[in-house]
Amino acid sequence: MKQAIYRTHGKADQVVELIDLDPRPLELGETRIKILRAPINPSDIIQIAGNYGSQPALPAQIGLEGVGEVMEVHGSGLDIGTRVIVPNPPGAWATEKTVPSAGLVPLPDADLDQLAMLIVNPATAYLLLTEFVDLVEGDWIIQSAATSAVGQLVTQLAKARGLKVASVVRRKSAIEALQAAGADAVFMDGPDLARQVAEGLDKAPVLAIDAVAGETFSRLTDCLQESGTIVLFGNLSGQNTCVPDQTVVFKDITMRGFWLTQWLQTTSPEDIGRVFGELTTLIATGQIHSPVERVYPIEDIHEALSHAMRGNRSGKVLLAPNGL
CATH class of the missing domain: 3.40.50.720 (NAD(P)-binding Rossmann-like Domain)
Incomplete structure (x- = not known):
């Protein structure tokens, strides 16, 4: 599998690395997700620069949100092929991610790029x-x-x-x-x-x-x-x-x-589920939409990061870790 990491703080297109890792075997209660899309958000760039409100220990994975599909389950969980939001902690700039099965919620059939951007921007706008x-x-x-x-x-x-x-x-x-x-x-x-x-x-x-x-x-x-x-x-x-x-x-x-x-850390799972449920419906019905300027394969992550850091863009820049 391929995973984006950074070992030091700085400009994202200069310090982010794409490394190869061997996937570990699943433990009971875990699900492996094949990541299909992951946006590059300003908050990702700020975190890599070292200016975010909280910082993980280095080296760190990155990618605050994304959408994927279930590819493997150990124990009970969602069916293979079910689309889900890639949950925190960060690490969505990767070809796959292993997460707890509990809390994964199936997504409706909707635009893949829009579902990938569900967490950060729509939730922020809604809550503001x-x-x-x-x-x-x-x-x-x-x-x-x-x-x-x-x-x-x-x-x-x-x-x-x-x-x-x-x-x-x-x-x-x-x-x-x-x-x-x-x-x-x-x-x-x-x-x-x-x-x-x-x-x-x-x-x-x-x-x-x-x-x-x-x-x-x-x-x-x-x-x-x-x-x-x-x-x-x-x-x-x-x-x-x-x-x-x-x-x-x-x-x-x-x-x-x-x-x-902070809102995610202090809000009940029921209220979080309610907000994201409403937003998912709005996306699926086309009532909210975020423009996308370009989608890059993950192998071109440095070009994608340089693009995302430019001003005057007409839309978001996304990564396609498993191909366009």
């Missing part, structure tokens, strides 16, 4: 919209990084619930595509963002979702209605957040953070 504010039809939300995979899913999920979406971008070339994708309003990030939003919307947003941090975080808080909430889940700018005291005090702004790993 449901965990922090009781939104009602007609409410405005505002988000940065609107062209990202999470941003596009936030728009799709929000529109399905009757919410209005204001998207904030950092390049003019993104405006037309976002409007076509369903954004109700698009604004250029900058010092006058709050003025643009106040003049462009019929009422102030109740929720702001930010993956940029730095000055963008501060500007988004200025766009919120009184007692509004802003949720930070990324740091694309590499800068610390900075919010004036007057904004927090006089507007009574609530600032929250979100990290999917």
Whole structure:
């Protein structure tokens, strides 16, 4: 079998290795999964760089999510050929993975690439919209990084619930595509963002979702209605957040953070199953969809990583560990 690992932190396309391993025999209660697709997420790149919220001991396997099919079972379990989500811990950038049989859930017949991206981005988008504010039809939300995979899913999920979406971008070339994708309003990030939003919307947003941090975080808080909430889940700018005291005090702004790993670790299996069940249905029925720019065989992992680390992509980069 082939497995991607990294022995030191650094740029992913430079430090990730593809090694050959002999599969070990299954123990009772284990299932071997043939991995069919595995996306390259920003969180994978950040973890390899050593900047993630938690770090495994090195050398470490990598690949936070993927989809595969059951190829071998020791004891009771799912039928051979059943499609399943590749469970944590990381290691989905491999041709196969051995996991506990307990907890594996069969997936419906749906687009393979979309199922591979079920865990990280759809769940993040879904929870950003449901965990922090009781939104009602007609409410405005505002988000940065609107062209990202999470941003596009936030728009799709929000529109399905009757919410209005204001998207904030950092390049003019993104405006037309976002409007076509369903954004109700698009604004250029900058010092006058709050003025643009106040003049462009019929009422102030109740929720702001930010993956940029730095000055963008501060500007988004200025766009919120009184007692509004802003949720930070990324740091694309590499800068610390900075919010004036007057904004927090006089507007009574609530600032929250979100990290999917923490949610997975602290949420009951029943609630996790409910969320992923809903998301699986949305994917299977085509109600949510993430664009894919290219799928690479795992042998081309370094080219795939270089591609994934480029800006201005139109979709995700995925690995096909067992062929396209």
